[in-house]
Structure formats: C-alpha cells, structure tokens
Amino acid sequence: MSTTFSRRQLLRGVTAVTAFAALGTTLAACGGESDAAATTSAAGTVTVGQLSNGAAQETSIKVAEVASISALLPAAIKEKGTLIVGSGTLPSGSPPLGYIGDDQKTLTGSEPDFARLIATVLGLEAEVSPSTWENMFIGLDGGKVDVAISNVTVTEERKQKYEFASYRKDDLAFEVDESSDWTFDGDYRALAGKTVSVGSGTNQEKILLEWKDKLAEEGEDLTVKYYQDNNSLYLALSSGKIDAYLGPNPNLAYHTTETAGTPQATRIAGNFSGAGETLQGLIAAAAKKGSGLAEPIAAAINYLIENGQYDQWLKAWNLSTDAVEKSEIDPPGLPLTNS
Template sequence: MTHARSSRLLRALSAGTAAATLTVGLAACGSAASSSDAASVDNAATGAVTVAALANGAGTRTYIKVSEVASLHAELPASVAKGGQLVIGVGALPAGFPPLAFVGSDQQTLTGSEPDFGRLVAAVLGLKPVVQNSTWENLFVGIDSGRTDVGFSNITDTEERKKKYDFASYREDNLAFEVTRTSTWNFNGDWTTLAGKTVAVGAGTNQEKILLEWQAKLKAAGKQLTVKYFPDNNATHLALVGGKIDAYFGPNPGIAYQIAQDARTPNPTRNAGTYSGAGASLQGLIAATVKKGSGLARPIADAINYLIKNGQYAKWLAAWNLSNEAVPTSLVNPPGLPLTDS
C-alpha cells in the first residue's frame, strides 16, 4: 500500500486517542472548515494567529504575531496569489487525532497543530487560510484535483509519494517511549537498553515493526524483550500507571497529548526518548504536501523558514508540546522513506 506507513501512524493516533478525543468533542466535523476560517479572520486585524485556541488541555493557547512578507508573497504562483487564499487540507475525519487535528471544545472548529501551522504559513504568504477537513484518502484526492492547495496533516515524506507530490518539511516524524514520571529508564537510541523490559505497542503499526525487530535482535543475544498488546489507549495507559508494563512505544504526538492529559493527575507520565519513524538510517520528516509541479513547495518552505528564523515556529511547537520534533530548516523534497519501505 503506497501510503501504508503514514496512514498506519495516523490510524494508530486516531484509535489510540479516540476515547480521549470524545472529551474534546467530535460533533459537527462537517462544519469544521468554516469555523476554523472564522477563528483566523478574527486575528487578522491584530496581525496574530491564535494557536491551540480551543484545545481543551491538548495545547496551550498562544497568540503568535505574524504578518505578510511581501517578498515571499511574490514567490507564489500567479493563480494562487490572484485567488488570495490558501486552501489547506487536513485528513482528520472521522475521529481526529489530537494533538495534531481534532474538533475543538466548541464542538465545531477544527483545531490542532496541523491546521494551526497551515494558518501561520498562510499569514506569512499574505493569503487567507481556508481549512478543509476530510478523510485521509480524500485529502490526497483534493490535492490531486487541485481543490486543495496544500496538505498539512502529518504526512510523511516518502520517495513513493514524490512521484505525485512535492514536499516542504516542517517536523520530524518521531516515535517515542512513554513511561511513568517515577521511572528512571530513558531511551537514548540504544535498543539494547530494552533488555528485560515489558513494552506495549499497537498491533499493525510501524512502531510494532521496529519493536519486533529489536526483540528479535535481543533474543539472538540471549536477552528478553516482552511485547504486550492492549485493545485501546485507555487499557494501555492503565497498564502503564499500574506497573504492568515498563513503557509504551507509540507516535510522539499522541504521547505528547497523553502526557498533557496526565500532568495534573496522581499518575503523571513523561517522554523517555524518541526514535525516527523511518528507522535507524534516516530521520523521518513530516512535510507540507502539494501537487507535483504546482510551484507551491518553494514559497511554502521559504515561509516556514521565515517562521523558524523569527521564533514563531518554536512558539507553535511549544504550544502543542511538540518541541522535540523541531527541524532546523525546511527543505524542499528532502530524502524520504525509501521505495522499498514506503
């Protein structure tokens, strides 16, 4: 399957956080686009974009000053500049996947780090953001048809996708280990430290594939790594705080969300270390995705680099507890997940 790795990650996020997402509201997904536009327009006069505005604990509401950069607007394809808007695609239907994209506390506005970053990029380019929420599959249909200008939806840069799309990277694609705050264990990239541990993982996910490879290597060395599976995120979390497992290995954004939810509870958790979603040989990257040859990848990358240089990028990541996925620069079509592993 062409999009297997990233779509599995998205499904893992969606399934793993489904119960928690219900608490922030999943109703009225169909009206999310118009509501999110209104929230952006409210800030236009002050030259600011509000991120995590309706996050209900998944992020910290933050006002980020940003305004049009004329030289970057001038880089836009004529058709986009003339239209005056950036149509941003997000593939978060039906359930959403906090903290990346989900329906906010008003029960209608699409919020999350992904649509928020699309709004920031649109502001730098001097365009009105129009956020459209759809299913994962229809996100790509929208880009293919030209109805959507760019996808901001946790899309992994892969060589397979480069056959149809151009990319502008903006986050690392990371997995992470979640442990209780009292745990002294940390993962520093050395899988041998997992010897003797019991780790939970989602079945059929990219992280399971990596964990099982480590388990096989440890077994060959005469050491044991116990892998556990649970039916949902709640059961996994109960096993972690109850001491039945030592760690949970999952997508870094989903773990950031769970840690934020746990922060004020009697059983707080923490991030014990990250690992590239692309494996040991390549740092996976999440990228803004546009139709190949559209001419949008370069101006979007330049807008992202403006946000990085001027500090708005760091504020956006911090608002969503994703600072550990920062990139030093946005690249156009950087090396992606190889064709043999896409």
C-alpha cells in the same frame, strides 16, 4: 497515519466523533471550507492553541505577510487570495494534530494552526478542509486542495506524485509512568528485559519487533504486548504491567500534557526516528507535483523558524522535540521498500 486517543478523549469520544462527522457534512455542503479555530486575531497576530481542551497553551504570535516570499507564489494562488489546506482527520480526529476543540464543533490542532501561520506569511487566508486521509490526497490530485498540512510523512513513493516542504521531525516516542527512571537514548539494547506495548500493524511495531529479534540474537528478551483500547493500555502502564508504550511522539506528548499533575501522570522517556536508525523521518506540507507551492511554503516556514514564531508554535503545543533546523524541499523520504 497512527492515531492515539487519551482517556479524556475516549470518554467524550461519542460526542466528539458525532461533532466531527457533522462538521465534515457541513463542510462538504459549503464546498470544504473549515471553521478552524480562529483566523488571524488582529493585524499581524495569529493566535494558536485555541479551544485545545488543555492540550496547548493559547499563544498570540506576531506574524505578517512577507512580500519577498509571497512573490514566489503561483499567480493563480496569489490572485485567489486563499490557501485551501487539506486536513486528513475525519471521522474522529487525531489530537493534538487535528481534532474537535472543547466547544465540541470547531476544528483545532497544531496542524491547522501552523497552516494559518504559513498562509499569513504568504499573504493568504487559510481555509482548512477536513476529510478522510484518503480523500485528502484525492483532493490534492483533483485540485480541490492546494496543500496538505496533516502529519504527512515524506516517502520516496509519495514524491513521485507530490512536492514537499518539511516542517517537523517524524519521531516516535516511548511513554512511561512519571515515577519511572528508565530512559531511551536511541540504543535498542536499553530495551533488554523490558515489556513494551505498541499498536498492531503500525510502523512502530515493525521497528520494535526488529529490535526484539536483534535482542533475541544477543540472548536478551524484549516482551511486546498489545491492548485493544487506551484505557487498558494506560492502566497497564500505571500498574507496572508494562514498562513503556511506543507510539507517535505528538500523540504521546498530548497524553502527557493531559495527565500532568494527576495520579496517572506520564512522561516521554526518549525519541526515535519513525524512518528507523539510518534516516530521520520528516513531516512535510504536500502539494501536487509541479504546482510550484513547495518553494514559497518552504520559504515561509524558514522565515518562521528564523524569526522565532515556529518555536512559539511548537512550544504552545508541547511539540518542541519535533523541531527541525530548516525546511527542505523534497528531502530524502522513507524508501520505497518502507513507504
């Protein structure tokens, strides 16, 4: 999972990390139940985007249990009445997906919000349990967590142990200075002559370096640069030392929201599948294989898509470009050679 932090996030990083670590300790002491930003606000309403530190537009969404969908739940989950949701965001969070809100203590983010919408359709109460990325999967394996809703990419390797219900595209994005007129339409040739920054050791670096090699074979140059911190990266972008930054779409969309209307304003210049040009990567809710949760969760997601709540949720978090047409159970994932 790639993590990108904005300038504002870095400035308050020590406080936020301390608060997030403290939250994790508190949750461990009380069995993992989270103080995620608000529960159902009123009968039939879920409010998303609360305490978002400006990353989201607070939005009240009308939604309620759908009996025909909740009837698909495994009996043990239905009887329990709660859906324990893993959030692999400790120790420092990953805005806008899951992070400490502007009260410096409460877990917020697009993923916890979506978990509450899904749980409401299923007639359940969502209990969001933050942990490290690795421990989230350990929780799934051991039954302490029912489902992970935390920017999990579907891969063929993971499908050997987990069942999935997709809900968002796994897209990368190019971020440019707002004044730039450059756009990326999916053709790597648009990068000829450009200087692009990317995170070292990431999936997006792998894709960018493959494009660099292709361009070199065609007699064109692509310069790739690396920065140790985001302050340096965004200073280079605003000063024209680099033309673009390639990173995970949600993180970059978060940054464009934060910088809007400032001298450092940026925009998204184009998107590309995190799985490469031959497959659309997908983000999905992950449950233990054989749990029987993928079917009701996919049905709940499709209900939210068909009735407009899904679009409201994405729009609130500035993630509309990540929308999928429907939730699929165990869709094709990144191949074993790229998992």
